[in-house]
Amino acid sequence: MKGNAIKYDKDNIDTDVILPGTYLKLHDYDELAKHAMEGIDPDFHSKVKDGDFIVAGKNFGCGSSREHAPIALSHSGIKAVLALSFARIFYRNAVDGAFLLPIEIGEDAYKNISNGDQLEINTEKNTIKNLTKNKEYQMKPFSELIGKIIAAGGLFKYKP
Amino acid sequence: MNITEKILARASGKNSVSPDDVVFANVDKAMIHDVSGPGVIKVFEKLSKQGISVDKLWDPSKVWVAEDHFVPSADKISAENIVQLSKFTKKYGIEKHFKYGMGQYGICHTLSHEEAMVLPGEVYVGGDSHTNTTGALGAFACGLGHTDVAYVLLNGKIWFKVPETYYFKLNGKLSGHVMAKDFILRIIGDIGTDGCAYRAMQFGGTGINEMSVEERLTLTNMTTEAGAKNGIIQPDKKIFDYLGERGAKNFTPVYDDAGSEYTKIFEYEASELEPLVAKPYSPENVAAARDISSIELDKAYIGSCTGAKLEDLRAVAKILKGRKVKIRTEILPAAISIYKKALDEGLVSIFLDAGVTIGPPTCGACCGAHMGVLAKDEICVSTTNRNFPGRMGHVESQTYLASPLVAAASAVTGKITDPRDLN
Numbered sequence: 001m002k003g004n005a006i007k008y009d010k011d012n013i014d015t016d017v018i019l020p021g022t023y024l025k026l027h028d029y030d031e032l033a034k035h036a037m038e039g040i041d042p043d044f045h046s047k048v049k050d051g052d053f054i055v056a057g058k059n060f061g062c063g064s065s066r067e068h069a070p071i072a073l074s075h076s077g078i079k080a081v082l083a084l085s086f087a088r089i090f091y092r093n094a095v096d097g098a099f100l101l102p103i104e105i106g107e108d109a110y111k112n113i114s115n116g117d118q119l120e121i122n123t124e125k126n127t128i129k130n131l132t133k134n135k136e137y138q139m140k141p142f143s144e145l146i147g148k149i150i151a152a153g154g155l156f157k158y159k160p
Numbered sequence: 161m162n163i164t165e166k167i168l169a170r171a172s173g174k175n176s177v178s179p180d181d182v183v184f185a186n187v188d189k190a191m192i193h194d195v196s197g198p199g200v201i202k203v204f205e206k207l208s209k210q211g212i213s214v215d216k217l218w219d220p221s222k223v224w225v226a227e228d229h230f231v232p233s234a235d236k237i238s239a240e241n242i243v244q245l246s247k248f249t250k251k252y253g254i255e256k257h258f259k260y261g262m263g264q265y266g267i268c269h270t271l272s273h274e275e276a277m278v279l280p281g282e283v284y285v286g287g288d289s290h291t292n293t294t295g296a297l298g299a300f301a302c303g304l305g306h307t308d309v310a311y312v313l314l315n316g317k318i319w320f321k322v323p324e325t326y327y328f329k330l331n332g333k334l335s336g337h338v339m340a341k342d343f344i345l346r347i348i349g350d351i352g353t354d355g356c357a358y359r360a361m362q363f364g365g366t367g368i369n370e371m372s373v374e375e376r377l378t379l380t381n382m383t384t385e386a387g388a389k390n391g392i393i394q395p396d397k398k399i400f401d402y403l404g405e406r407g408a409k410n411f412t413p414v415y416d417d418a419g420s421e422y423t424k425i426f427e428y429e430a431s432e433l434e435p436l437v438a439k440p441y442s443p444e445n446v447a448a449a450r451d452i453s454s455i456e457l458d459k460a461y462i463g464s465c466t467g468a469k470l471e472d473l474r475a476v477a478k479i480l481k482g483r484k485v486k487i488r489t490e491i492l493p494a495a496i497s498i499y500k501k502a503l504d505e506g507l508v509s510i511f512l513d514a515g516v517t518i519g520p521p522t523c524g525a526c527c528g529a530h531m532g533v534l535a536k537d538e539i540c541v542s543t544t545n546r547n548f549p550g551r552m553g554h555v556e557s558q559t560y561l562a563s564p565l566v567a568a569a570s571a572v573t574g575k576i577t578d579p580r581d582l583n
Binding site: 012014016017020021022024025026027039040058059062063064065066067068070085087088089092093096097143144145154155156160 | 182184195196198199201202203207210212229230234235237238241287288289291303304305306307308311319321353354357358387389442527528529533546548549550551555
């Protein structure tokens with residue numbers, strides 16, 4: 001999976017900035033996408049390309065349980081979020097709803113990846129290649145259950 | 161095993177579980193509201209297109225519905241959501257739907273205890289992050305997203321990784337000017353907004369035994385702000401009396417086994433706690449109210465599942481009685497039952513005489529929905545639980561989280577005020 005990084009050099013990117021509360025009443029996925037990241041990056045909607053990845057610090061997606069957050073990112077074209085860590089509800093929403101891959105990275109990758117870098121994610125080898133900088137980083141492997149849910153295509157397709 | 165582990169073991173049919181075990185737990189109660197409900201309906205539509213049956217729920221008697229975020233309907237879209245929700249409960253035979261304009265209704269987490277919708281020992285999931293609140297009754301209470309709640313509504317179970325437990329012990333009784341809100345802000349200030357990520361936060365000690373049911377609910381409510389999977393307190397006679405008064409019977413409380421293990425224990429002395437606030441833009445950005453008493457405010461907001469329970473309103477009335485507010489102040493009781501009690505006790509008159517605007521039960525401006533959202537650069541002291549950028553309105557507005565006592569004292573002076581410093 002190849003894509004370009006949109007980097008936010010910031011911890012605790014919360015669901016209120018990923019998808020502000022005033023839009024919680026919306027349930028049209030494409031409409032939600034128009035407001036993705038509005039609280040932190042008003043230009044996000046105009047610059048995001050299909051296949052892009054978000055790169056961020058620790059505790060990404062903290063705050064509310066709103067599934068609108070991964071939905072808005074996924075319908076903006078984001079295929080994965082690479083972060084130092086994730087808040088629990090965002091993480092399971094992303095996986096169980098099969099919206100995007102939440103990928104835990106280390107400090108080395110976080111520091112090294114720049115905005116616009118082209119990345120290649122390999123979830124079988126648990127590696128991330130930075131094609132722009134010719135570097136390779138490790139991602140934290142998914143736990144057994146999470147790996148199975150992702151492989152199945154979401155919680156409803158997973159057979160326990 | 162401790163209480164969280166025992167509830168999850170029972171619910172997943174296991175003799176014992178340990179932290180990091182993955183279980184599929186049978187759910188005892190599930191809740192949706194006017195934001196997560198339409199989200200679940202959307203998931204049902206997707207499933208239906210994929211050929212997955214959504215004809216009936218696993219058990220409609222275990223599902224209940226609240227209308228709280230955008231009610232009374234804030235605009236056309238939220239009105240449509242309420243209509244959709246009503247059609248959904250009718251179609252699936254859900255009887256416990258608390259509708260605004262039809263008697264008791266209010267914020268879902270408030271109804272969970274006011275109406276004894278959840279009982280000790282149960283596994284309770286809700287389509288809202290502050291579902292953790294209800295753990296103060298001795299239940300495993302956990303917030304989930306739309307897909308997960310849809311899965312629960314159709315299958316009656318959901319996966320959990322058994323959490324590690326951090327135990328927070330409070331020694332001694334809180335003094336009159338310190339509330340549970342100050343204690344939980346102190347904790348979040350110490351451990352950070354991911355300090356309990358994926359973990360259980362359990363509270364105990366003499367300070368918790370002394371604490372009222374409603375104050376305990378403030379603690380578990382804000383475990384969400386420390387990233388916790390659930391907040392929990394072993395139930396006692398106060399809980400049983402509280403639930404009994406609300407018609408609850410036939411439940412099986414669960415307690416820690418002797419020698420229960422906790423991953424980490426934190427100890428606090430009640431006598432050392434003082435009135436606090438969390439400054440913008442994070443609940444962990446904690447300061448003593450006295451240390452930032454120069455901060456001038458535009459507004460005070462007393463509302464939400466965290467800060468508009470009956471005792472919260474009583475605390476506010478204690479301050480506002482015979483005084484006038486100096487800044488715009490709103491009070492929105494968290495449920496109709498609380499509103500009625502506040503009226504009967506004379507609190508509503510005290511609020512009106514002080515100059516406050518009283519609103520209906522709603523999540524309202526706490527989540528930036530409606531009913532007094534903030535403009536650019538407006539500064540608000542609020543009894544709510546989050547102060548992220550844009551949480552209560554404009555991304556450049558500012559929210560100081562505080563206890564009802566601090567919020568009321570600040571409303572009187574127009575600046576952040578420790579209630580002890582009020583003339």
